[in-house]
Amino acid sequence: MSEDDTSGDDDRGLTERLRERRVTLWTLIVPPTVWAVHFLFCYLWVAVSCAKQGGFARFPIAFVAGTILALGIIVASGAIAFVQSRTPGDPPPHDESTGIDRTRFLATATLLLAGLSFVAVLFTAAPALMLTDCR
Amino acid sequence: MRDLTLLMTAGGVLIFVIVAALFTIAIRSRQGAIGHRGGMRLVLWAGAIVPTVVLAALLIGTLPAMRPMKADDRALVVDVSGEQFWWRVGYRAADGGAFAAANEVRIPVGRTVDFRLSAGDVIHSFWIPGLAGKVDMIPGRTNRLVARATRAGRYRGQCAEFCGLSHALMAFDVVAMEPAAFDRWLTEQRRPPPTPATLVAQRGARMFADNGCGGCHAVAGTPATGRIGPDFSHIAGRATLGAGIMPMSTANLVRFIRNAPAVKPGARMPRYTHLAPADALAIARYLETLK
Incomplete structure (x- = not known):
C-alpha cells in the first residue's frame, strides 16, 4: 500500500468524521458569535485602555492574536460546514424533511455565515490595527 | 483628498454603468438565457465577492488618511474654550508670553497646531470644516484636536453642538498666516493696545470704565480685567464681531453695545439701551483703537 493511498484513507476518514458531527442551530451561530466576541474585544480593549491609561492599548499585538484566533475558528467552522453541506445520500433538490437534507441546509447556512463573519472580523480589525490612536 | 474624491466619483460612475448595462441585458434577454448554475455564479461573484473585495480595498487604502495627526514638539498650543455664545482663545507662554483673544484663532501655515478644547458652561463643539475634524468641548474635560494649515487663508469655524438660543450665531474664523506675518x-x-489718541476715543475709554464694561471684558494695560466676556485687548484687529456673525464696523459695534440680546438672543450681556447713542458711539470709537 503506497503512502498516497494511506493519506487518501485518512482524508476520507476525516471527511467521514466531520460529517458525523451533529449540525445544530448552535453550530450555526458559532461564526457570528466569534465575530461578536472579536468586535467587543476590539472595542472594549481600546476603550478601557484609553480611559484607564490615556493612551492606545499597550499590547497592539493582542489585536493581531485575537484576530488570527477569531479567523482560525471561523475558517475551521466554515470548513466543517463545507464538508457537511456535501453529505451524499438523498437525491437533489435537498429540500425534503430528511436528516441529510436538514444537515445540508444547516451546513450551507453556516458556511455562508462563516464567509460573512470572516470579512466582518477583517473589517473590524483593520481600523484597530491601523488607527492606533484614542481620538 | 482631491485624489480620493476623483477615485470615488470615477469608481461610482463605473459601477453604475456596469449595473445599468447588466439591467439592460437582463431585461432584453429571453427567458432561460442563463442557466441556474450560471445565475448562481453571477450572484456569488457580482453580488458578494467583487463588492467585498472593492470595499476591502477602499477600507485598507483610505484608513491611513483617517489616522489622526500627531502633535510634534514644535506644535503651537492654542487653548479654546466654548462659552455661551463665543470662543475664549488662549495662547501659551511657551512662545514668549501668554495672552488671551476671542472669536478668532490665528495660526501659522505649515506648523502643527495642537488645540486644547474645553467648555465653560455647556457642551459645545469645535468645528472648522475646511481645516480639521469636529471635536466636542465638554465642561471639565480637555479634548485635543491637531491640525495643520497648508495654505494661508480664512477658515470659517462653527459651533456644532446645540448649546442654547444663539447656538447658530456662534461662529469664528481661523486665520492661517505665513510664518513671518504670524x-x-x-x-x-x-x-498692550495703544492709549486712545482722539478726544472721542478718550471719552469712550472713560465711558467704558464708568459703565462697568471692565467687569466682564478685559483690556490689557488697563484696570479692565473681567473674564466673563470676550477679551477686548485687540478687538479691532478681528474681522468680525459677535463671534463671527457680522463684520467689524462702527455701526455694528454701537448696535451690539446698546442691545446685545437683540443681536444675540440668550447672551449674558445685558441691554445698555439707556446709553445715549453718542456715548455708545464713543465706546465704539474707543474699541476701534484697540489693535
Missing part, C-alpha cells in the same frame, strides 16, 4: 502678529498681541 510672528509679527504674535509680537503685537503681546503688547
